Each structure stands twice: as structure tokens, then as C-alpha cells.
Amino acid sequence: MSSADDVGQVDFVYPSSIEVLLESDVDGLLDAPEKPKKITSSDRLERAFLQIVEFRRAHGRVPDSQTREIAERKLGARLDGILANEEKIAALKHLDEFGLLDVPEAPSSIDDLLEGDDFDLLGDESGLLDVSGLPVRRQQFDTGDAARRKPADDFEQFDPLFKQKHAELREGTSKLLPYPGLGHIIPGAFFVLNGVMLFIAEVGDTEYKKSTVRENKRERLRCIFENGTESSMYRQSLAIRLSDEDGQIVTQAQMTEILTDDEVSGHIYVLRTLSDDPQIAGLKDLYKIGFSRGPVETRVANAAKQPTYLMAPVKIVVDYRAYNLKISALENLLHRVFAEVRLEITQIDRKGRNYDPSEWFVVPLTVIDQAIELIVSGGIVDYVYDPDSQTLRARS
Template sequence: MIRTRREAPKRRTLDDIFATPDELGLLAVTPPKSSAPSADQRMVATLQGIEVFMDTHGREPQEDATDLNEATLAVSLAALRSDPTKVVALADWDTRGLLVASTSDSHDVCHEDQPATSEEAEQGAGNGATEFSSPSPEKATVSPDSVTSLDDILDSDPLGLLSGGDESVESIFNLTHVPENSERDMPDEIAQRTHCDDFYRFEGLFDLVREELREGDAEAVPFQMESQIEEGDMFVLNGMLCIADQVGEESVGAGRKFNPRLRVVFDNGTESNLLLRSLARALYKDETGRRILRRDNTFDAMQGITHHDKRTGLIYILRSLSQDPALRGIRNLYKIGYTEKELDQRIAGAERQQTYLEAPVQIVTSFECYNLDPRRFERLVHAMLHHQRVNVLLHSRDGSTYRPREWFDVELDTAREIVRRIVDGTISQYRMDNTVGRLVKK
């Protein structure tokens, strides 16, 4: 057998790719034209803004003005005058001669046909009447292309706007025209999203609500008012389900309006200590913000059931409608069982199931289980009624035989009381009197 060995393909670099002829012109990309104004256009706009101010007020803008816009124009005018390059560039636009005018009220203008004498020049220099002076080396303007460090930026600051620490110097760090923030009553702490350590308590509830929304058993309606936020209420905020797990008793922040801090748990496993009005404001702003309406909430609240109470199943009591001769003589024949489904679904097709004695059944009563292990609950019921369990041998329709395990010969009131005592935790104080078939205190 002849084996051939292939060499590993050579990895191409970017230089190799760009060196390859581009027949389709895929690499010929024309850079987009910038729509931003150029530096010259910005200078012209600044000069025109100064002229508009002078037309309106009849004077040049002052740097010590209380109006921020006027002070800004004055600083811009001074910057243009101090830069000979800009003065030359704006010569055609400077129709008023603003950039060639002296900065002093007592200056002498030098005409080209009458040069100033040396004495006048010295006097003008002493009075600060010199029109332009070459910038000092440390304040020379730096080209943007040559800026390589922060020092280059600081050295190109002819007006000293980047200086700090001296309040007498105009600086961008001295907020002379910006009003200070007024003191307000602020909350002691700001809401932040953190990991929810007990998220396991809410995960099943979120899954249940999603299922209810899909089945139409719950409704998502637009949020309308803050008063709708109560403990246990659920919402959709920024695409996530959340629940107001706890509502504080005291208002936080300014104002008389009730504004407590909430514990809000989200379905992504996080929680936040939002203020009530902050949550309401977020729901208002969110176009998809919704309040979840559940059908059983009002009824549960009347029974004292909250979102912390987890529904785990259903204990039910059924009466058999069997016509079997072996069962017709049992007066108080009841089945006590448990289901996690809806009871109507559980007993559907009872005529075909040995669990229901292969006969129709009648629902007598049912008990919802919260915060309990329903299977353990069922075992306790069966243990209390051990001696009341029906002991008969029945023949199935398929020819086999079986003995029912969840059917009892017990009075209905006794069965109900056993269930109630298990729920309230007092079952340990009672026992079954097998003589009379009733529950009695120990």
C-alpha cells in the first residue's frame, strides 16, 4: 500500500492577502466623506457669531459677563486675536476689522503710509497697544498631527484654559457660570442588582406564571398606577418577569408620598432593592412593561396564602359509584388520594382503572397542599386510617384480581378532620378510636 503525506497548508498573512490581485475590487473601499465642518468653517462660524452679538448689543462681548454665551464669545474672540495664523486666514471674513483692532481702549492705530516712530512704538509697547505678539515657545500652537502626549495638549493652551488651582485664571475647571446643585433629600442607598441567594423559592413560581400566560389563565395588562404595586405582585420589566417580594413599611426620600423600598426578584436569578416609585417609573417608561393578573390571587389573599406558599399538590376524597356486590355493602366507602394534576384530569376514565375500582366516582371534597410534601401528607392519612382500609378481593375486567389500597370505610367527617389536623400540625395530639371509627384526643 502506498501512503502519501500531505503537507499542512501554509497559513496566509494579511500581507499575502492584500498582495494577491483583487480582480473583483473587493478591497477597493472608498473612505466615506465626513459631513463634519472643517476647522476653517468652524472659525468662520465663530467670527460670525461674534458679529451677530455686536449687532444685537452694540459692543464686544466681555469675558467677565455673567451670561455664559457672552463670556464664551469673548474668550473665542481673544483666542482668534492672539493667533496671527487665524487672523490671516479670516482676513477676507473680518469685515468689521475685529481681529486687527487693538485690545486696548487707548491704543494708536499704525497706518501703512505713516509708520509709527520708535518713540510711539515704545510708548505703545508700554501701554499694551501692540496688536500681535509672537506666542511664547511654551504656549506655541501644536499641530494636531504632532500631538503625542498630554504635555503636547497642555503646551498648546495659549489662553490657559487648562490651568487649574488658581481661581483668578480662566480655566475650564473653574465653574464660574454653572449653578451649583441644590441640596435635596436623597435616599440613603441606591438600588443595585445583585445575585438572589434564595432564587430557588421563586423559580417554580416564575415557571408556573409563564405556563399560565401561555394557557390564558393569567393576563399581562399595561401598568397604570403606583398604587397597584403590592407585595406578591408580578410584572414584566424589560422583557423579564419580576415579583415584588417584600414592601418596606417606611417611606424613603423626599415628599409625603408613600415610597418604600422594595425587594424585587427577577426571573434571571437577580434581585434589586428598588424604591416603589422607581419601579413604577421604570414600568411607565418601558413600552412593554406589564402587570400580571392571575385568577387565583384574590382568593388566595383571602385565605392568607401568599407567593411564598408553594402549591405542591391536591389531596382529594372520592365516593365510589360501583355496583359490584362485594362493595355495595360498604356504607362509607371513600378513596383518599393525592394528585399534582387537576382533579378532573386525574379521574378521567375511572371506569378503566383499578385505582378507582373500575367504576365511576364522585368528588366529595379536595384540599390544596402548600409548603408540604404531598406524598408524605398522603402517607400520614393512610397511617391514621390503617385499620379502616377496605380489605376485599376484586376481579378485574381483564380476568385478574386485585386489592384496593386507597379505599377506606370511614365516616366523611372523620376523614375531613384528619386532613385538617395534618394541615394545622396538631395531628400528633390525636389518635383513631378504632371501636367507634373516629378521631379522639390522646
């Protein structure tokens, strides 16, 4: 009989190292579980699209985003969202076996649209789409000749002119009359078009354009508007607009009417010198009376360099526009009336030459205004100027 120590005894052998233990794990019991792969946004997008592909394979059509079936509507809405995003379309193109992501070309005409209407959704039994009986609309082409408003770079030199005209309108020395005709669109003229005052700064050279009937002539204008813009419209174009849109001309208050056939003769102007020369600046009631066919502002732009303006800047005191008058005769007549009070002075021009200005007179402005009114009415021939009383008196 054996001893108790021999009954049920089992001997265990322990491995000498961890490597031996791992090598003995033939069933892989000690293997570490693999980490699950991280799902990216691209993976989710592809899985979502593959569900749409499977729906197409199973049903033979794309899912409808408007159906009442919730599952199908979700797939349809998902497809609509993908089609609205070019990046998603590009990322899923390799999975699109049914052409779900193909964008149809837009029809190039109404006829193409109607031909592609497989379900006759645009059928026109009533004839609403038939435009054959409508008048043909004239197609407009931009030839580059159209004048458009643009900011006037030198508006600061014109702004005082507008302020002066508005002041004259308030004071009653100027007034608005209906637009009288094309012949009055000349340099220096003021008009009101759609409530905005404009000034004719320049009239360009005459251009000739041949038509099938005749050769038409036209001139480009430089129109300055009181809002700081300018336009280079044609003279005839401005005339049409002033006529069609009830335009007005700004003229002297004594003008009661301007007829279409009245001819613009030019401007009668009165200037005051701004000279700081003691022998000139000390003279009271010294004025230059002259005539100009073009804008007075242009005429006196370089006054400081010209002996006729006493080699100094000037201020425009009065600017009357004259109609149906012979300028040369009026100039001689007005100078003869004030001959006794003409300024006797010699100026030296920029080249060192002597010059005797002949249009400066020492006479009160009120008398000059009276003389101009008599010129316009034609009554000046019956008056002479008396230097002692500084008045115009009737000839004896």
C-alpha cells in the first residue's frame, strides 16, 4: 500500500520567462484585441451614398425626396444634398455605378426644353408659349457712342457758377423759361433738366455722319451738372431730352419770352478787378464792360496773365446773354456812352510790351445795369452819361 504522500499529487513546472509563455500559446489566448479603425467623414459619406446606390439597384429608380415613405425620403434628401455640392460629387464619383451624380446639361433654347419634357409637363395646348404673333423687339447694341454720366474732375471751378445762378433765381435777376430750341444750346448756357441744373461748358467740333438718306452733322457737348457729374452727349440728344421732358432755360429776368427763331448773339459782361496794384485797387467803381460770344468764365480764365484784364484776376459781376443783337455795334455804342470815364492806364504785358486797356470804366454799377437794360430795349441811343451827376440823362 502506498503512502499518503503519493496519493493525488501533481507536479507543476513554471516557465522561466514571458517569451516562453507566449510561444506556448498556440491557441492565441494571450493575443491583444485589435483596435477598431477610426471612421472618418469620408467613410461616412461613402456609406451614406452606398445606401442610395443599393436603393437604386433594388428599385430601379432614384429615391424620391418628396415621398411620404420616411426611409426613402431621407435617401432622396441626402442625394439632393450631394448633388448640390461639387466637392461631394468629386469624392463619390468612383462609387457611382448608375450615373446618379451626372448633372444634365441645361437646355440651350425653349425648343430643347420642350423636346426634353418626357412627361409633357410643359405641354401648351392653350398656345400661351406661341410668340409668333408678337412684335419683334428691337435689339439694342452698345456701340460705345452713348454718353454716360461720370464725375467731373474739375467740378470745383463750375460749382460757384451754379451757386450764382441759384442766387440770381432767388433774387429775381434770373428766371426759368420753357426750352426754346436747339439754337440756344451754346457754350455758357444754363438749363434745367428733370430738376437738375446743367451748364454747357463746351461745344465740340462738328462731326458728319452719313446715313442712307443724307449726311447729318452733330456736335459733342461737355455738359456739367450741378450734382458734380458731366456728360458728353450730342447737342441734338440734349435738345431732344429738353424738348420731351419739359426742360427749361435759365435767362435774365427782363426776358419775357424766347422764341425758337431768336438767335443767341453772345454775352454782355461786367467784371471787377481783384488787382492789388495801389493805383488800381484804390479806384472806386472801376469795372470792365465787354462782350463775349462764348462763356465768360472761359474768356477770363487766364486774366492774371493778360494786360486787357490789368494783369490780375477778375470777378464776374454781371453776365447777360444777348439775343438778336449785333455785338460789334453794341460794343462801340456802349464804349461811346462811357467814353469820358474810361480808365487811362498803360499795362506791360509778359513780353515787356506796353498795352492800353480800353474797356475799363469808372462808373457806378447801377448806371451800368441801367445802360445794359437800355441796350436790350434799344433806347440807349437817346441817352448820354453825365460824369458829374453819375447818371444817364436824355439827349437834349
